[in-house]
Amino acid sequence: MPSDYILTLSCEDRPGIVSAVTTELAGIGANIAESNQFWDHATNRFFMRIAMQTQKGTQRDDVERALKPAIERFDMRTSITTTAQKPRVIVMVSKFDHAMRYLLYQIQVGWLEAEVVAIVSNHEDSRRFAEQEGIPYYYWPVNKENKAEQEEKLLGLVQESGADLVVLARYMQVLSDKLSRRLYGKVINIHHSFLPAFKGAKPYHQAHERGVKLIGATAHYVTPDLDEGPIIDQETERVSHAMSVDDFVATGRDIESRVLGRAVRLHLERRVMLNAHKTVVFQQ
Template sequence: MSNRRFVLTLSCEDRPGIVAAVTTELADLGANIAESDQFWDRVTNQFFLRISILSPDSVSLESVQKSLDPVISRFDMKARLVDMDNRPKVIVMVSKFDHALLHILYQLRVGWMDAEVVAIVSNHETSRRTADIEGIPYYHWPVTKETKGEQEDRLLKLVHETGADLVVLARYMQVLSDNLSKRLFGKVINIHHSFLPSFKGAKPYHQAHARGVKMIGATAHYVTPDLDEGPIIEQDAERVSHSLSAEDFVARGRDIESRVLARAVKYHLENRVMIVGNKTIVFTQ
């Protein structure tokens, strides 16, 4: 028998009976729990839960939501139920360096991530050949101070026309405006080529090299109006030494960036990330 796949994420003040109430309703629908993760924040007394649900084909998203509504109301939950059989649509934005873009496309091709890239947007022509090979629409929108607003309007229109669920900045070297960052909050993931919160802004690897650091890394985060300050989803780092040049730092950093961004995108696509203020709860596998 085939099953429909749903993911439920919720948060509320912690108290006894939350998990029992939710799972009882799911059991009454004939649904099976494929995966369950929970976290209790002792400081705030907030409870967070992610459940991956398998249900018979006859059980719709609406029927699951209707069954859970009384529980959500009783515990005053913030809850989200997603149909995982609907493939998310993604727009990838890139500038000249395409390593992170290529890694995402590869992971999608081999099935490690499940999504449809509906567009590649760039302020350069560098990645057009890649888009043509993959059969993905390519939009070359050069950006100047005078055209920035117009370009962002075109991006918003493209998001609406394609029904994109996520915008990925795969080393897109343009700062999004405060207005766009607010309108797409929680739907834009950036890869910063540094281990935030250190070495923000331009040329972070060169900054790190000049400081003689022993670890370099990369950070994937949601975009907010505050530059490089958005909620962090994923990070990784690698040991380096004084014998390496700044160019060596950059080369190693590109490899880290590709891996970190792909993991962050995968977590988001699988609804494993919950934004809580200026940080995230990430239920990894």
């Protein structure tokens, strides 16, 4: 069977990048199934994503060797991943598990290509659901005294399970600066607000008090700066003065689930590229 790979690259923009890359790929008989590119005029950075199908027996190293001249010529940052293996995901959750359940359902029906290798929580609430799904469940309560210890456990679990991504599906704990840096670009959080407004706890209550007419949710990468990581996806929905805080929360649950699901899919399909404090998102 042929092998499928996804190439992502970034470098300083100048003429000849696309030609150099596609010529080398053609040389090993790769067929380009999808190509996206973007030039950030402000930073003069060029971003590209290529999904390709290669000839039978082509290995990842073969693709890397073929691209080496172009990589060195343009000083590219590249990543080559295979689509033959499902990405492995760790989901972290507290008491509200709607976003987690949505992710698992989308995996079940095939919309998300991923394998959840563990569920980590600081509460026991979701254990029964995890056991029903046959997913290992780790109950790690967090307080000031054991926070560092629990985060070391998480790092160990990431390494042991080979997880490609950690998803904070309404995990109501702030990760330390140290952990955020070590897993930079590999942790996605869903914040129940349309950032940058209403950061921190109880954003729906803040929004209700301010009488907003739109509420939303934001999926972003986790950084040491609380709720300020590069944004992957957002969505809003109209609300009114006649709605209660509970109505806001119920509306938000649906938005959160959809936004997180899209963000996780975009990340796993290598459609999100970091661009300083922003992201380049190549939609299908």
